[in-house]
Amino acid sequence: MKFLLRKVMLYVFIAWAALTLNFLIPRLMPGDPLVLLMERTEGRLDPGALEAMAEAYGLTDAPLVVQYWDYLSSLVQGDLGLSIGYYPVPVADIVAGAMPWTIGLVGVTTIISFLLGTGLGVILAWRRGKRSDYVLPALTFLNGVPYFWMALILVLIFSVNLGWFPVANAYQPILVPGWNPEFISSVIYHAILPALTIVIGSFAGWVLSMRNMTVTVLGEDYVTMAEAKGLPRRKVLLRYGARNAILPSITGFALSLGAVVGGSMLTEVIFNYPGVGYTLFQAVQNQDFPLMQGLFLVISLAVILANLLADIVYIFLDPRTRAEA
Incomplete structure (x- = not known):
């Protein structure tokens, strides 16, 4: 348990560092959210409204330490600030709306x-x-094809030429979202092509890495000893070969799960899919700094949590880790 406790403490520190950087970077960047809002409203905001919005965005003359404490207090309450591009919608609501589509x-x-x-x-x-x-x-070859190129090829073949699948959107625009068969079937139908893009574009890498690691492990002395003892081939492959070969892939899988929250941005952009990646793309286009800040924070915490889960899985898969603990 000492090994796990050390890992938890490490990831708590990393999470704190991510929170702190997320606080500092927007304050060190050039630009002012209020200026953007003034441009969008063509200067129709009165001084009182500007002062209220400055307080909402944390743009005060208070010392940096006080701003940092207010920032942490807001995060504990789930307050990520207000969006500029969707003002006055809270960033937390936008992220919560995009997250289910990406997951x-x-x-x-x-x-x-x-x-x-x-x-x-x-x-x-x-x-x-x-x-x-x-x-x-x-x-x-598949492992070397970029996601966006795979997406464009599939759209050209199955949407433009054959007309089997829709080109964009997560469901038919005329439908009202809800838990009904018509809406669910539309969501599944629209998700088939982007799902194929991600599966085809990523599974080849898992195949090659797992094959190479398994071949390496099968050449180890302990595997040769297991075969010499007359153990069944299936048991040798799964218990001695695959179980040890999959350990490096666990870390990559954890990073992939963490990146799930960030979404496959280019794939979502190409298919106009309303996930986190597409939302982040829109935030960059609109110079929506609070929304970008909130999305980066959620993505960072998701990667940290995924790595912690990977370390927990390591304890059960690798006896050497348990011995160290």
């Missing part, structure tokens, strides 16, 4: 690609030197 699309497809990729990688490693190795060049 539903990118989260599910990330898990599917990881399971498919690691499983196929183990099989290819066990059958190395056979005809199954002929798929490796194709996998290497």
Whole structure:
């Protein structure tokens, strides 16, 4: 447990550092949210309204320490400030509205690609030197294709030429969101093409990394000893080979899960999908600093939490870690 306690303390410190940087960076950047608001409203705001908005955005003459304490107090209450592009909508509401779309699309497809990729990688490693190795060049090619290029190809083929799937949006605009069969079927139908983009674009990397690690592990002495003892091949592959080979992939999977919150930005932008990545793209376009700040904070905390979960999984998968603990 000492190992886990050290990790928790480390990630608590990293989280505090992320919170602090998230507080300092916008205050060190050039530009003023109030100036942007004045431009958007064509100077129709009176001084009283400007003063109220300055207080809402934390732009006061108070000492930096006082501003930092107010910032932390607001975060504890779930207050991420007000958006400029969607003023006066709170940033927390915008993030909460975009998060389910990203988790539903990118989260599910990330898990599917990881399971498919690691499983196929183990099989290819066990059958190395056979005809199954002929798929490796194709996998290497897929691994090198960028997400946005894969998305554009799929849109051109299946949306523009064949007309099988819609080009953009998460559901038909005429529908009212709700838990009804018509809306759910529309969401699933619109998610098929972006989901295929993410799965095809990412699972090849999992296959290649898992295959290479499994081949390396299968060459270790303890695996040779297990085979010499006459253990079943399936047991040798899964218990001695795949279990040790998957350890490096756990870290990559944890980072991928953390990145789920950030969304696959280019994929969401191409498909006009209303997730976190697309919201972040709009925030950058609109120079919406509070919204960018809130999104960066949520993404950072998600990556930190995912890495902590990966370390917990390590304790159960790797006996050496338990011995260290």
